[in-house]
Amino acid sequence: DAKTTQPPSMDCAEGRAANLPCNHSTISGNEYVYWYRQIHSQGPQYIIHGLKNNETNEMASLIITEDRKSSTLILPHATLRDTAVYYCIVRPTQGGSEKLVFGKGTKLTVNP
Amino acid sequence: NAGVMQNPRHLVRRRGQEARLRCSPMKGHSHVYWYRQLPEEGLKFMVYLQKENIIDESGMPKERFSAEFPKEGPSILRIQQVVRGDSAAYFCASSPPRGQGANNSPLHFGNGTRLTVT
Numbered sequence: 001d002a003k004t005t006q007p008p009s010m011d012c013a014e015g016r017a018a019n020l021p022c023n024h025s026t027i028s029g030n031e032y033v034y035w036y037r038q039i040h041s042q043g044p045q046y047i048i049h050g051l052k053n054n055e056t057n058e059m060a061s062l063i064i065t066e067d068r069k070s071s072t073l074i075l076p077h078a079t080l081r082d083t084a085v086y087y088c089i090v091r092p093t094q095g096g097s098e099k100l101v102f103g104k105g106t107k108l109t110v111n112p
Numbered sequence: 113n114a115g116v117m118q119n120p121r122h123l124v125r126r127r128g129q130e131a132r133l134r135c136s137p138m139k140g141h142s143h144v145y146w147y148r149q150l151p152e153e154g155l156k157f158m159v160y161l162q163k164e165n166i167i168d169e170s171g172m173p174k175e176r177f178s179a180e181f182p183k184e185g186p187s188i189l190r191i192q193q194v195v196r197g198d199s200a201a202y203f204c205a206s207s208p209p210r211g212q213g214a215n216n217s218p219l220h221f222g223n224g225t226r227l228t229v230t
Contacts, residue, residue, distance in 0.1 A: 032216050043116075043203050043221035044155065051216075093216050098207070099145055099168060100219055102155040 004088045006106045012082075014112050018075040022088030025069040030093045033064060034100065035073045037084040044087070044102075047073065051093070078110045114139065116206050116222035124228045125194050133189040133225045137206030144187040145205040145219060146179055155203065161187060162209075194229045201226050 005023040012018040024033065034049040048055055048062045050071075055062045061074040075082055087105040091098075117136040125131050137144050146158040148171075160168040161181040172179070176194075181187040191198055205219040 034218065038155075041201075043223045044205075046218040046220060049216065049218060091216070098143065099157045099160050100205075101157060102147075104154055 004090060004103055006086075006088055006103065008104065009107045009109070011109050011111055012075075012078045014080060014110055015077055018078040018082065018108060018110070020073040020075075020086050020088075020106050020108065021070065022073070023070045024088070024090050027068050027090050028092070029068075031090045032093060033062065033068075033071050034089045034091055035060070035062065036087045036089065036100070036102075037082075038087070038105075039081075039084040045084075047086075049091075078108075080110050080112065082108065083110045084108060116204055116220055118202075118204050118222035118225050120225060121223070122226050122228070124230060126230055127195055128193050131191040131194050131198070131227055131229075133191075133202050133204075133227070135187040135189070135204030135206075135222060137187070137204075138220055141206035141208050141220075143207045143209060144181050145207075146187075146189050147203045147205065147221075149201045149203065149224075151200070158189075191227075194227070196229045199227055199229045 032049050032051050035047040036044040038044045048060050050062045064071045085105040085107050087102050089100050119134050142163050144161045147155045149155050157171040159172050159179045164183055176192045178190045201224045203221050203224045205221040207219045208217050
């Protein structure tokens with residue numbers, strides 16, 4: 001499975017967009033990019049995933065570069081409740097292991 | 113549509129006792145995954161099960177730990193003869209079978225069982 005690299009921590013002002021980068025330079029053509037977050041003491045929460053195209057849902061947007069070697073998760077209007085550890089994970093579409101392998105993630109702190 | 117249900121939320125055991133952690137997957141999900149999170153550390157994969165089958169147990173400790181997902185009922189993670197180092201949060205996740213969900217269905221996690229060994 002491809003590995004990902006994320007900054008260990010980031011800060012964002014409340015109401016501003018939070019842009020969380022992720023590098024996955026060894027990603028294979030059949031691997032999706034997934035984003036999860038974990039708010040203190042809770043279970044990981046699914047945010048969004050994508051393969052090639054940019055994706056948007058009610059929580060966030062996912063921008064994947066054309067070469068698929070990096071991506072950015074965008075929280076358009078961060079709130080204090082978005083303070084959490086954000087995980088970027090790659091996962092095969094089929095074949096291989098179906099599990100998610102979590103790295104250290106990015107600790108996002110949203111400041112008032 | 114209920115999410116992944118784990119119980120108990122908190123479990124206290126003395127050294128040497130057994131711990132049994134339960135996980136009921138989301139409706140329609142037949143795949144279950146168990147993860148462990150030690151204090152101040154990341155999530156570590158333990159085991160992946162489908163109904164009545166263990167598919168990947170590469171993260172399970174070789175001794176004292178076992179998991180099952182019977183045809184009927186919840187998935188169970190069992191820890192025998194617990195030690196203080198087993199104190200952690202144990203998370204369960206579920207997903208539908210590959211191919212039955214659109215576009216590579218995500219795993220959905222429960223809120224965990226926090227095991228404390230005294």
